[in-house]
Each structure stands twice: as structure tokens, then as C-alpha cells.
Amino acid sequence: MTDTLTIALGQMDVVPGRPRLNVDNMLRMIQEAKEQSVDLICFPEMCVGGYLLGDKFLEDAYCEELMSYNEELLAASNDIAIAYGNIYVNGSTEGHHPNKDGRSRKYNAVYVMQNGTYAERVQENGILPTGVQPKTLLPNYRFFDDERYFFSLYDVAIDYGKDLSALLSPFLISKGDQRIPIGMELCEDLWCHDYRADGEPINITKILIAAGAESIVNLSASPWTFMKNNARDRRVKYLREQSGSFVKYYYVNCVGVQNNGKNVITFDGGSTVYNEEGDPCILSKKGWEEDLMVIDEKASFLPTKRPRGNTIREKYLAIFNGLKNSSNMLGDDPHFVIGLSGGIDSSLVATLLVLAFGKEKVVGVNMPSQYNSDKTKGAAKALAENLGIEYLVLPIEDMVKSNTHILQLDGKPLSEFNLENVQAKIRGASILSNLSAKYRYFFTNNGNKVEIALGYATLYGDWGGAITPIGDLTKTEVADMCHYINDEVFGKEIIPELLLPDALWRFGEAQIQPTAELKSNQVDPMKFGYHCKLLEEITNFRKKSIEDIMTWYVEGNLHEKLGIGLDMMLRWHIDDPKEFLRDLEWFYDTIQKNVFKRVQSPPIILTSKSSYGYDIRESILPVLKTKKFKALKERIMAMDTYMAK
């Protein structure tokens, strides 16, 4: 019985590309575990070098460097067993060894060692090295590129003409005279329900239990997304149901921040022990933080209830931690200049920066032109005062003049739209990016997801920056997060309430509506609240198309599907089929036409299940009007009004 093993879960901060730092951290936790008489300490997947290393995995020398740390960990395994994730490379390209791309075959592997030697399996197979097991299931959706880099255990089985079960065997951990079989998995191996062989899910857990595993450990590098821990609970329950018998199931995940260039991805830990019923019973109490969880025989394995998450709170924490722990991108002590327009988006970003880094690290810059109202200028100043940050006002009219002059040397006037862009580029490229270079600070892209979708910002203007903190939040979520921060984080009005709409995105007389203020009386063309929900559907993991939206409209359940009230539809005149169509087509076409801008956007902190960046991969393509679209359009044009079901 594994109850006799004291197992520790090392929920550690994994810093990609810094193996020395990570291994020192592991050695410290190993020492601490030894002091607590732990028998087996388990660390996350790819904890030595990081999981999101991009094409560094294609450089053999890089991988060999990461593997070189295995020696140190082997030496540290006296009087303890250690399991952790690292790359395993077989450098040969001969015989069974080449990868599918002809390069070195590389495994995303779990290493198991004890007392200075690699742990043996219940049943060795003569194919895999002792103490090393590759990941079986490789995620290749969203921002995951596992198939690009790694050769799976399933592929090994195919190559050698073996059953998977011939290669999947628990590792033996010694305790006194006993040798206790522990099954090891890596991350996706537990999300097996859609990977299929012989008409059944490829249930790694079941194979390991059948091969004698007395406990299962799953080592993960599982990025945070909202409610994922709850989803994982359901998946473990599913494994229990599929497996017949079940054993204790230890899930260890990392914390920290990694990136793939286009997205910043956060890890919240959430390490959990499940009992033989597949119910969560011991939860890490430290979300987003390191936690050494020691589970000994005195622990209670009674089921516990996982608290239901709060969307905005979790997304706030993702952005907060994504900023705070992003030293790979922003260095160890980053400072910021931020353009403060007096609008809601830049106000939220400035507040997030202050919360993550401190008020002395942030300088607000207001850059008024003739179009900026006293109201927005006042709001920017009020925010800066509320946050206690340094605040500069740099009027741009002189630069607008000299820029306009040079652009009209051909004798032809600039259009009003050209002049809008001129202003935005002066603010972004001429002032903010140069100021940030002068001070060695960073500046931010303050766009939200709706703006990024619609390209509603100026390339080389407010589209620029080192990072896009709220680029995966809809405008509704931006407003919600402002409320959350005022109410729950500060407990007082920091972000001016005059920027915050009511539930139907209406503003009072004294308030400030969203506006770019690049010409007179400009108001954003978005139908906030409604467009936010549309965008969520279009960019969901299961992507809804314009045809789906139109079908819902015809069926009269659009409001239900989007989770909005009929009052919101009336507020934006979407009950009028012609306005619905005009707007929807504009919305959808505009998103497609602005891929070229997203190609040049800075990294976005991921907070949804489908973020622009590297999660959504876009070719620059024309808008395609399908036959189904045309048929639906005709139908809707013939409608008098939206008929709610």
C-alpha cells in the first residue's frame, strides 16, 4: 500500500530558460522534504528548463544543457526519491532514432530516481532508458506545439510495433524492504478522453493501475485558464470511472509565467491529491505561489469541495501575476511610462501596473491635442493622483503641426482619418516609445480584446508597446475588473467611477463615454456589452461562426446564447434585423481585415480560452461570404423584428 510512502508535491515557480535557478529551487525543496522525512518528491513537467521554450527545443546543445542537470539531481536523490520533468534527447539519427522531421528524437519526459540511481520499472521493456518515461499524449491545439518538438510514447510503441501497455509500467520506489510501484504521467496524459485507439480513449491511468501502480503521479505544466481546476476534477473522476479500480492520484503543477513571444501564459499551481474515489481531497492553498505539499499517512483523504472560482478575480490574478513574474520579458525591476488618455482601458492598465510593481515604478503621461476634453484630462489626472504616480502632460499640437506640414508638402491635404492616425502615432511612436527608451522604461499597449479584434487602434501608435496586459479581456470584462479593483482590492474609488458604465453600457451626463478623442465628438463605434459577447463566441475554443450567430437570431435565442438580456439588444437596436445584419457584417469583416495589425502586435497576457496572439493563428485572408451566410442574410432581411423565443 502506498499509504506507507510520504509523498511531497513541489509546486514550484518554473522560470523558462533558467535551469540553474530552477534546479537550485528544486534542490532547496528536496532538502526541505528530506527534513520532513518525505519518501518521494514530485516536481512539475519540464521544470528544469521550462515548457514554453519555442524552437530552443530544436537546438541540441540547449537540450543537452538541460539534461546536464540530471546529474545534480541524481546526486541529490540520496535518501529520497525524486520525480521531475525534463527533456530527454537521443542525439542519434540512426535506426529507431530519427524524429518525424528527420532531426533528433526528443521526449518530454518524466525522470524518476532514488538513492543516486534511476528507478527501475515493474517491467522493463528494453526500449526506454531506465528511470525515464516520455509523455504519451501530446497536446497540439491552442498555443500548444508538443507535436512540433516531442516524440510521444505512443509513437515509440508504433515504431517498435509494441502495445502501449508494453512500455507503460510503474516505477519502483524503495522504502525499507518494500518496492512500491508508482505510476507516472505527464500533464495531457490525464486529459485522454479525446485521444483514441481501438475505439476507446487511450487511458494511461488505467494501463498503469493494471500494471500494478499503487499510486499515480501526474506532473504538469498546465497553464491557468478559468475553471480549469474544476474541469480537471471532472477528468480525474472520469478516469476513475473508466479505469474500474482506482488509486490515489497526485497532481503537481508549476506556478510562474512563460511566454511564446505572442502570448504571456500564467501557471496557477492548483496541485491536488485525489482519493481512490477520484475526488479531490487535498488542495494546494497557495494559488499562483510556490507550495511544498507534504502528504503523509496522517493526511485526510476525505473528499473536499473546491471553491468555485470568481471569473474576474481569477483573471485579475492572472494579469497581476503575469506582469509581476514576467522577468524574462521585462527584466527584474521594470519601470513603465504609460499613456493616460483618461479612458477606462489605460486607467485599468495603469492601476494593474501599480498593483504589480508599485507606484514609484509607473509614470503617467497625458498627451492632449485640441480634441481632448477637460473631462478626460481631468480623469487622467485624477487617476494619477489616486494611484500616487508621477504624472506628465505633454501637449502634442506642435508635433501635429510639423508632421502635418511635411505630409502636405505635396500640396494635397490629409483627410480627417489621416489626421487621427497622425495623432496616435505621435503619442505612441514619437513620444511614448522614445520616452521609454530614454528612461529605459517600458510602455504598454492598453488595448482590450474588442479593440484588438477590430483593429481599433493605430499601428505604430497606440498599437505598440512591450506587453498588452488587458488584450484578452473584453470591454465588459475591463469594466468588471475596474469595479473589482475599486471594490475588492482598494476598497475605494481609485479608477474614476465616471468612466464606468451601467449594466447596459449607458453613461450619465457627467460621465465619459469610450472615445479615441482623435476628432471632434468622436465616440467608439462598438456596441459594448453585445459585441463583447459576440467576440467571446467567435473566439471561443469551439469557434462559432457568423452563420451560427445568424442562425441564433433567426431562431430567436441569440440573447440566450450570448447570455445578454433583451434590454441590451434594444439598447443597441439589434432587435432591428437590418441593424443587426449591418452591424454583424461590419463586426465580422472588420475582424478579418485586421489580421495584418495583429501580426505586428506585442505579446498579450492570456486570460481567455482563445487569445489573439499564438493561441489563435491567423492567415491574412479575404472575407469569405458563404452560401449559408447569404441564405441566412436573405432570411433575416425578410424579418420585421427579432422574435425572442
Add this chain to the structure above:
Amino acid sequence: MTDTLTIALGQMDVVPGRPRLNVDNMLRMIQEAKEQSVDLICFPEMCVGGYLLGDKFLEDAYCEELMSYNEELLAASNDIAIAYGNIYVNGSTEGHHPNKDGRSRKYNAVYVMQNGTYAERVQENGILPTGVQPKTLLPNYRFFDDERYFFSLYDVAIDYGKDLSALLSPFLISKGDQRIPIGMELCEDLWCHDYRADGEPINITKILIAAGAESIVNLSASPWTFMKNNARDRRVKYLREQSGSFVKYYYVNCVGVQNNGKNVITFDGGSTVYNEEGDPCILSKKGWEEDLMVIDEKASFLPTKRPRGNTIREKYLAIFNGLKNSSNMLGDDPHFVIGLSGGIDSSLVATLLVLAFGKEKVVGVNMPSQYNSDKTKGAAKALAENLGIEYLVLPIEDMVKSNTHILQLDGKPLSEFNLENVQAKIRGASILSNLSAKYRYFFTNNGNKVEIALGYATLYGDWGGAITPIGDLTKTEVADMCHYINDEVFGKEIIPELLLPDALWRFGEAQIQPTAELKSNQVDPMKFGYHCKLLEEITNFRKKSIEDIMTWYVEGNLHEKLGIGLDMMLRWHIDDPKEFLRDLEWFYDTIQKNVFKRVQSPPIILTSKSSYGYDIRESILPVLKTKKFKALKERIMAMDTYMAK
């Protein structure tokens, strides 16, 4: 015997996202083939909608629209057989159907039809639909993301617990009373040597021949890379050697341009018929152009020699066609404003634009500051005159003054480096991007691959643009292409010779060395010629690391490995170990530190086997100095001089 079938290869221009256009093109070719009594006409992989559609493949409505064209093609198949590539979706997520990501299972498929019905197989399997065969091998390296979108035939075999051979069966094409079995493959299916099962390559061709195929057709969407047609010849020969017996092998590829947002990828056709010996015997004579090749029984199947390519000529054609046929990105009648500095890179880009679009579509803009010499200004003007394009001179000093003024309102002076960036941003963001918006033109990023690697350009300045035509050429290739264009395309000096170095990258007194001219007496810090070759190794398909370069230095074969002379090493003082190390470390570290810029770069036309963009995927990571690096560094520091072996 298949000799009795007259087969046509429809080497067509595939425009991604425009199925109506593509299908009309196919219908036209089908009609033409009928007039020439063709029995079977074959079109490329994914020719209905395009191959590089990004996440459009995740939208069911988009895929259904592409599939809706199957009806039209079926109707057009009276009196002829048709084979072509298109998506196949089984929308159900029940039973065997979900994809590994839980979404709809989608196939990159070949459709085969004749006389209004889908073609039957020699042996139907009860699993796959009649007339439809999924791609077996899915490339998932470089810019290929097949595993992200498609479910392979191999995965189907696994899911149903079948041998692959049970699902791979030739299609029967009727001619008179005969039914002739033709084996169908898709693209990667022929590059099978590194995909393995049971210790052997997964040889689809062999399986199809064993199942009775009297000919094989391979439908491809195979991007151009240098010498790929020659590599393909070797692979077909390999298939012949591996397969025991062999049959005639028809390879049809598309032409045209597709993109994935970050890279523009060109297709050169190269459709080829191979004889029973696996030797190429009939080659498309139309590189990069549409070609309807009709191969009847009178054709000669004697082996022919494929002309060896000329690197610079092929790369020139890739860029020329990549620009000319890039309507998805640039629209149907694009015009350009291009910044002409009087340097070699912008001169080449301007010349390429004129060649691709015509001189009346290009406006050159010289934007001098106090640092620009009469020599470079003269070179820019001379180029514009040689090309016959409109030419503007817009001095930037006034804007530099007003920008400097606003940036020094804090009383602190800008550094010399800050002032350099200020100038570049005025040129790129304030002038070129606004001028292009004013005229509804495009502007270009004129950087070469060495600059893009080193980040040697200013973000929101010369880093911007709609497309990066020469972003995958090293500086040496830039110079080579200038010579090629002067000598072979124009037959006279269009690009001023005073910009072109000798073979050791030396310039005469009267010539112009590469310089950004952002401060006095500035000269580019690159060791051209040598750095170009270093970069080629580092970004090759088989990526060499800094440790490899150092090892070659120690071994005395660096010059051989890089293919440069010792004179080039002396010219850049690389024979001095300390200078070699200083420079190499700077070069390598600088590349790593500039990932953040590449994240925000415009699309690059791909001309190498590893282009920045989406071909090389980079996380923003710190520089990692490996133990091997440190040991090698110590060794090299102890050397007196480079010792050529």
C-alpha cells in the same frame, strides 16, 4: 496497364480563401482536359480553399463552405475522372468522430470522382467514405501545422484498430470496360522516410502498389524552397528502392502565394512525372506558372535531367512571385511608397517592387537628416532615376527638432542613441506610414535577415511596413541579388554599383559602405560575409548552436564549415580568438535579445529553409550560457590564433 489512361496534371494557382475563384479555374481546366480526351485530371492538395488557412480550419462553417464545392466538381466529372484536394469534415463529435482536441475531426483529403459519382476503391473498408482518402502523414515542423488541424489516416487506423494497409486502397478509374486502380497520395505521404512503424518507414507508395495501384498520383501543396525539386527526385527514387516494384508516379503541385500572417510562402509548381524506375521523365516547363500537363500514351517516359537550380535566380523568382501574387495581403493593384536611404537594401527592395508591379506603382522617398551624406542622397536619386519612379525628398530636421523638444521637456537630454531612434521613427511612423495611409499605398520593411536577426532596425521606425520582401536574405544574398538583377534581368547598371562590395565585403574609396546614417561616421557593426554564413548555420533546418561554431573554431574547420575563405576570416580579424569570441558572443546574444522585436515584425517572404516569422518560433527568453559554452570559451581564450586544419 495505366498507359491506357491519359492523365492530366492541373498545376493551378491556388488563392487561399477564394474557393469560387479556384473552382472556376478547376472547371476551366477540366473543360480543357475533356477537349484533349483526358481520362483523369489531378489537381493539387487543398486546391479548393488553400492550404495555409490558419485557424479558419477550426471554423466548421468555413470548412462546410469549402466542401459545398464538391457538388459542382462532381457534376463536372461527366466523361472524366477528377482528383483534387479539399477538407473533409465529419461534424459529429460522437463515437469515433471527435478530434484529439475534442472538436470536429477534419481530414486533409483527396477526393476522387468520375461520371458524377465518387470513385470506389479496389477494396472498400466500411470506415472511410467512398471517393475520399485522408492524408496519412502530417508535417508538423517549420511553418507546417497539419497536426493542429487534421486527423491523419494513420490516426484513423489506430482508432479503428486496423492496419494502415486495410484503409489504403487504390481508387478505380473506368475506361471503357476497364477499371484501372490508381493510388492516391497527398504531399508529405511521399516524404515518408522519417515516419516509422514497426521499425520501418511508413511507405504509403509501397502499400498502394501492393494493393494493385497501376499508377500513383501525389497531390501536393508543396512550398518552394531552394533545390526542393531535386530533393523530391531523390525521395521518389528512394520510394522506388524501398518498394520492390514501382509504377509511374505523377506529382502535381500548385503555384501561387499563401501566407500564415508572419510569412509569405510561395509555390513554384514543379509538377513531374516519374517513370517505373523512379526517374523524372516529364517536367512542367512553367515554374511559378499555371500549367495543364497532359500525359498521354505517346509521351516519352525516358529519364530526363532536371536542370540544377541557381540559388539567387530561384530566390529572386520567389520574391518576385511572392510580391506579384500576394493579392490577399496587398490587394489587386497595390502601390508603394518606399524609403530610399541610398543603401543597398532599400535599393534592392525598390527594384523588386518595380519589377513586380511596374514603375508607375512605386514612389521613392528620401528623408535626409543632417547625417546623410551627399553620396547616399545621390545614390538614392540615381536609383530612382534608373528605375524611372517618382521621387520625393522630405528632409526631417524640423520634425527632429519638435520631437526632441517634447522629449526634453523634463530638462534631461536625449542620448545619441535615443536621437538615432527618434530619426528612424520619424521616417517610418511619422512619414512613411502616414504617407502610405494618405495615398492608400503600402510601405515596406526593407530589412534583410541579418538585420532582423540582430534587431538592427528601430521598432516603429524602419522595422514597420506591410511586408518584408528581403527579410529572409542574408546581406551577402542581397548583394548577390543586386548583381543578378543588374546583370541578368536588366543587363545594365540599375542598382548603383557603388553600393556593391567586392567578394570580401570591401568597398573602394568612392563607394558607400552599409550605414544607418543616424549619427556621424556611422558604419554597420556587422561582419558581412562572415555573419551571413554564421546566421545561415544558426537558422538552418538542422540548427547549429554557438557551441557548434566554437567547436569548429577549435577544430580549425570553421572556414570550411561556413564555406568562406581564410581571407574572409582575416578581413574581419576572426583569426584572433579573442575577437572571434567577443564578436560571436555579441552576435548570438544580440539575436536572442531581439526576439521581442520580431514578435512585432511584418510578414517576411520566405526564401530560406528557416525564416524568421512563423517558421522559427521564438519565446522571449534570457541568454543561456551552457557549461559546454563555458568550457569551449576557456579553450579558445587560451588559443593564440585560429589554426586552419
